[in-house]
Amino acid sequence: MLDKNDLDSFIPIVLCAGFGTRLKPLTNFIPKVVCPIINKPVAFLSIEIFLKAGFKKVHCNTHYLAKEVQQEIIEAAKYFGYDPNQIIFWHEEDILETGGGIARIYHEITKNENDNIGKDAIVVSGDIAADFPLENMINKWKNKNSDDWALMCTHDTDNIRKDATWVSHNNNYVLGFGSNFKPNENAIAKVFTTHQIISKDLLNIVEVEKKSSIEIYYKKIFLLGKNILNYSYPKESYWFDIGTPQTYLECIEFFEKKLKKDHSIDIYNGNVINYCFIKPDSLKKYIESRNDEINNHKINSKKILIGFRDRIKDNKILALKEINNDSENFYIIF
16 A cells, blocks of 8 residues: 555556457457456456555546446456446547557546646556556655656566667666667667656646657657656566467466466366456357357367356357458357
8 A cells, every 4th residue: 555645646547448459359349458367357457456555546548349448347346346436437539549548638637636736647558467566666756856757667578679668777767769779788678568657747748649659758758858767677576468369378377377276267178267247249249140150169278268257157169260360369158
């Protein structure tokens, strides 16, 4: 639990508007940010960290399959004993992307609620499963200089990616981004974990714009001669980007090992069942249309198995296939 001064200094935001294209066909029905990890929507893992820390409100933007996102997160909050009214949803008719989504939420709540004026924003992506070091991030931020306008969490990488975040050799500051950055012996390539703190100084001068990436914000900081602090993500803390079937499965397997000793998981044919709360209407129609392909066959290898808390006991199985793709990464059990 954070102390009152810390809680009163920040606006927590969990980004939930993405499309999850690489997880199709699953994300045709279940939005990526509420894809289940054993028994919780992935975005709820981050929301819960904020709620456990004592924040009275957590803000989430939505766009793609917004109804399904909101329903799953609300049901998860109720199921795990939280007040769902503490989670505030901000729907985007036209997707604003990361930068625009953050700016919209910040400007709206500071305009309407005087007690939020002067707060910085703590932002995480809803499609990341991580026990991010919230208190440590805040402690580093409290010791910042006046020219430090943001803080980014980064973790080590063995491979230099095109979207690398370059940090100083002493790990104190972010120096640049991507392939356009010209590294030197004082720069280290790392991966941005999406956990960040953005100062009110920056948020007060950025406008709400469509297709506004967070990278534009950070480049603006450099143009103004300001700094971006780096916080090195703890090696002992887990972190998964569930953006592909492979990394999603790796995340599930990590939690399966973690929770198996508590006997809090269900297994079917050697695969852990990951539970959603509500079966989307679009998925019900899809299942009906594929009735001839539903069976009780065994799954011969590790796959992502999605179930629903209201499922019947027949344990019928349907493989989700992408058009023109015979690979089966996702199975629905109902």
